[in-house]
Amino acid sequence: MAHTSSQTSLARPPLASLETVCAVAREGSFLAAAEVAGLTHGAISRRVAAVENWLGMTLFERHARGVRLTPDGQRFVGRIEQAFGIIDSAAVQWRLPRSPQLVKLSVVPAFAKLWFFERQAAFESAAPALRIQLDIDHRNVDIAGGEADLAIRYGRGSWRQLEVKPFLPETLYPVAHPALAARLAKQRHKHGDAALLDVPLLHDSDVTGWRAWFGALAIPLKPRAQDRRFEDYTLVLAAAEAGLGVALARVPVADAYLRKSGLVRVSRHEVASPLTYYFVHAKGESRPEVLALIDRMQAAQQGVS
Known part of the structure; x- marks a missing residue:
């Protein structure tokens, strides 16, 4: 006999409430979980209570500094986190690919013609996909001003106020x-x-x-x-x-x-050569697409790809 939607809904608490229980377990207090989730302390408390009522058992023990999981709570939260891991893996596998991330790269003409062009398609098509916007000029672009995310410069590495990493010795x-x-x-x-x-x-x-x-x-x-x-x-x-x-x-x-x-x-x-090609970018650069391009170029230079 087919289950109705109302019968199916009784088979588990709302996912949001289960996520809240996991968040409280991670943070160690209702207040900390509320801050992370952007909810009120009362909303967190109500969600946890709803799951406990549904289970018919207590998940958390209160203590002076917050809460900790009961033995039953540890087993329950462990299984729920495993389930969320399966959901996350399925989402990554099946969701539509995102649009390629843009990286603005500044290079001199000789480097573009002699080294970069023949490798650009491979750099862009590796996962995750990138779209590389080239600025080809002899001048040093203003990276701090946003003219480029990354530059390949040729010299002795003395560019102040920027992060400089050796790339291609000659x-x-x-x-x-x-x-x-x-x-x-x-x-x-x-x-x-x-x-x-x-x-x-x-x-x-x-x-x-x-x-x-x-x-x-x-x-x-x-x-x-x-x-x-x-x-x-x-x-x-x-x-x-x-x-x-x-x-x-x-x-x-x-x-x-x-x-x-x-x-x-x-x-x-x-x-x-006393001069070398360098990666040059803003200090503290941490965008995944910029770091991915650096990794791919280093791998190509080392003959890995």
């Missing part, structure tokens, strides 16, 4: 067009790596990388009119492909580009 070695590389090979046979000073050196905003590379060889590097400066590192690599001079390969960020290009290595000497 190794430097010189590359050139094959014809120029062949010419340099003959000169290097006589003069070693100092022969690179006979051709234009290609670089972006400064010569920090070249100074570090030559410095490790104890070869001084002075400003030279013949060297060529470009605003973006991808232009540095393109100029090297065109035979306009020698560029520093910055690996691993340039790995994919180098595999596809005709550039060849012109020296076995390599150095760790």
Whole structure:
């Protein structure tokens, strides 16, 4: 025989009352449970009394500092919490996916083209889904002002008032067009790596990388009119492909580009770059979507994904 809705309702107390009993058990007092639930002390008391009346037994013992569960209450609340756990698991499994969470990410053009674009779809599609809004510019955006949630910056990590975490260290070695590389090979046979000073050196905003590379060889590097400066590192690599001079390969960020290009290595000497890519965000950043993107990028850098 089918049960009516009124008969079904007698099979258990209201879920809200059961949740209240669990809250009182967790908090240890009616007053604390009322504050957490946003209810009055009287409402909490009435809900607990309704469950106790329905059960026909006392769930809580009163003491000076609040309440504690009776032995029967401990067994009952334990089973109810298990039941709520099953409900919560079902809700997570069956509810419709939420809209992807937005993360505003600031990057320089070279990083976007050489490293990020080919990984962006994977970063967005991993669970939970993200929507990454890129701000691609050479300027440092105002993170504190809300222009970005997260930035990837290249430098020495000295950005005050923000939280800075190392992300992508680089190794430097010189590359050139094959014809120029062949010419340099003959000169290097006589003069070693100092022969690179006979051709234009290609670089972006400064010569920090070249100074570090030559410095490790104890070869001084002075400003030279013949060297060529470009605003973006991808232009540095393109100029090297065109035979306009020698560029520093910055690996691993340039790995994919180098595999596809005709550039060849012109020296076995390599150095760790004094500049590094960093995660930069507001201090105390705790939003799950921002932390998720950081985790995914770190995993990709480490070859995990």
